[in-house]
Amino acid sequence: MPVYRCGPGRRTPPTTMAAHLVSLLAALALVVTLPSATAASSEGRPAHPDRDWMGSTLRDHESAPALPDNSALAHVEGVDVSSHNANVSWSKLWDSGARFAYVKASEGTGYTNPYFSQQYKGAYREGMIRGAYHFALPDTSSGAAQADYFTDHGGGWSSDGRTLPGVLDMEYNPYGSQCYGMSTGRMIDWIEDFFDTYRERTGRDAVLYTSTTWWKKCTGNHNGFGGWNPLWMPRYGSASGELPAGWGFYTFWQYTDSGPTVGDHNRFNGTLSRLKTLAYG
Template identity: 55%
Template sequence: MPVHRPGPIRPRRLFLVALLLTAFSLLHPAAASAAEVPEVPETPETTATPARGSAHMGMGVVAHDGQDGLPAGTRASQAEGVDVASYQGNVSWPTLWNSGVRWAYTKASEGTYYRNPYFSQQYTGSYDVGMIRGAYHFATPDTSSGATQADYFVDSGGGWYGDGRTLPGTLDIEWNPYGDACFGKSQSAMVTWIRDFLNQYKARTGRHAVIYTATNWWTQCTGNYGGFSANPLWIARYASTAGTLPAGWSTYTMWQYTSSGPTVGDHDRFNGALDRVQALAGG
C-alpha cells in the first residue's frame, strides 16, 4: 500500500497562519498576554517568614485554631487582663485601666537573641497605673536549651518579686512562626525541653512558671503530656469557651480569649476575681 507523505508547507499557507495569529492577538490581548506569561503559583519558598524576635503570644492561634465568638456574662467574676509585645509600641496604660483591665503580661524575651525594646514602658507602665503585672518569654526550642532560655528570660526582666503585684513569669510555648510547628523536636524531646526550662526558672525565682499554650499544639508537639499540672495553665482559645484543656489540668488559671479585643493587646480573663490574681502574685 502506498504511503502518503505530506508535502512541504507552502509559503502562502505560512502567511495565512501568521495573519490569523496576529488577528487573534489583536482581538484578544489578555489571552495572548496570559499565554506569554504563565501564572506562577505561590509556594512555601515565596511566602514571607517573620523576622526573628517578632513572635508574640497567640501568633499562631488564629492561623491554626481560628477565632470564633467571644465569651459573655463572665467578666464580673473573671478579672480582665491583656498581654502586649513590642509591636504595640508605647501602650496607653491609663486607657486600659479605665476600660477595666487589672492585670497585664509583657513580652520580655525570645530565644537568647531578643529583648523587647519597649519592655520598660510596658512592664513598668502597667505597674504604675495600679495593675498586677508579669513578663513572658517566647520559646524557641530549636535555638538553645530550655535551661539556657530560662536564664536569659530571668536576666531580661522575667524574674519574680515578692511585692504582691508581680506575677510569676510565663513560658509561651506554641506554634513556631519561623519553621516547623514543633521546632523540629520529637514529642519526648519537647517535653524534656519544657521541663528543663521550668526547673531552671523555679531554681532562679522560687516560683512555678505559668505555661501558655493551645491544646492543639500541646497535643501535636508533646503527645498531650500530662505531667506539668503544678504549673498554672494559661490556655489560648479564641472562642466562646476555653474548650478542652491539655492533659493534666482540670482547670485553667488564665484564658486568652481573643486577639481582637476592644483595646490594645490580646485580651485575657483570669479564672477568678481580682483577689485570685493577687493570690497568684503573692505566691
Template identity: 50%
Template structure:
C-alpha cells in the first residue's frame, strides 16, 4: 500500500510540474536556429506579425517558414496600439498579415501584445473602461473570424493600471503572462493560471523564453482548439 501511494503521489507531482519550453521572436532576431531550438526541447514559438494597422514585421514570413520546417508549433502575435485605430481594425489587419488560425494542429491562436510602447503614455491615453472596450473589440473580431479567442500577453502592472485589473477575459482568452523571474508571481485579471509564462527576456536560440503551463499533449490541444 505504501509503495502504491508513493507512486501515485509521484505521478501527481509530475503532472503538476509538466511544462513545455518555447520562445517568442521578432525581426530583432534576424537569424534563429529553429532546428537547434527543437533539438534542445523547444516545441513552440510565437512570432511577431504586425503592429497597429500599418506595420508588418519584415521577418515574419521567413521566421514562420523556418519554425514550420523545424517541426515547431507556431503562431503570430500583434503589438497593440490602442491609440491609433479601433480594436476591430487592428484584429482585421493582424488576420490579413499572418495572424490567422487553422485547425491543423500546429497553429496557435493569435496573440495580442498589451504593454507600454516607447514614446507612448503607459495606457495610450485611454481610461480603464475604454481600454477594456478596445481589447474586447479586438478579441471579439478575432473570434468572429476564426472561432478562437486570441491569447492575451500582458504583465501584472500594465493590466492592473490600464484595465483596472479587469476580469472580463479570464474565461475566454488564454493568458500569456510576462514576468522575468524565478516564479510566476501574482496573476492578474481573474485568470486562475497562466497558459504561457514569459519567464526571461533571453533564450539561447533567440528571443524571449516562454514556458507552456502543461504537457505537450495540452499544447497540441491548444493548437487544435480542443
C-alpha cells in the first residue's frame, strides 16, 4: 500500500482530497447564502428595520427640515412613531397638542415593531385617534403579501371612530437602489397590488405616504391613485410644496422630523371633526 505525503510533487490521498472538496463546497455555499449586511434578504427580513421609519430616508435625498410658519388653515396636529422612539409618553404628546398618531406596525414580511402594543394602545388610551403604517420593501415580496402581513400584524381597521385607515409608506430604499431596482411599471403594479389587497381585507382604501420627488422618479409621476387613496405628503419646510400627480390636496403633511417632542410631526388637513369622519370611514 503506497504511503502519501504532502509536499511538492507528492500526491494527496483520495480520502484527503475528498475531505478538502467537501470543505470547499461548504464554504462556497456559506458565502452564497449569507445575507448582505446592506440589503434586505430574499425572505423579506430587513437588515436594520429599527432605523427605517416614515421619512427616515428623506434627509439623504431631499431638503433639510425647517419648522413651518403658523398656518391660518384649519388643521389637527399629530405624530408618527416607530420602534426607534421606544416607549412613548403619550400624556406629554397630548399636552403638546397632538390629537392623532400613526405607529409603524411592520416592514416587508419579516419584521414587526416590538413597541407596537405600547405605542398603538397607549395613543388610544390617551384619547388620540390612531392608525398604523407599513414600511414597504417592494423588492422582497409581492404587494399582496405585504398587505396581508401588515393587516395581520396591527394594520387592520375597525369602525370605532378612533382608528384611521392603514398607511403604505413608499420612500427611498434604505438597503440599495432608490427605486428598489424596479421599473416604473412594476412599481405601479406593486403598489396597486398592495392597495387592492388591503381594501379586500379591511374595506378601506389605504393612505399613501410618499414624496413628490420619489414618486416622480420611481413611478413616473403616475396619476392613477389620487381618486381613492388619501395622500400623506412629507416635506420639511414652511409649505407642503408640489403634490404628486393625481392629487389636488394632501390629507396629511409631515412637516418636520425634529420637533420639540418625540416622533415626527404632522398636520391633518382639516378640522378634528373631519379627522373623525376619516376614521369612521
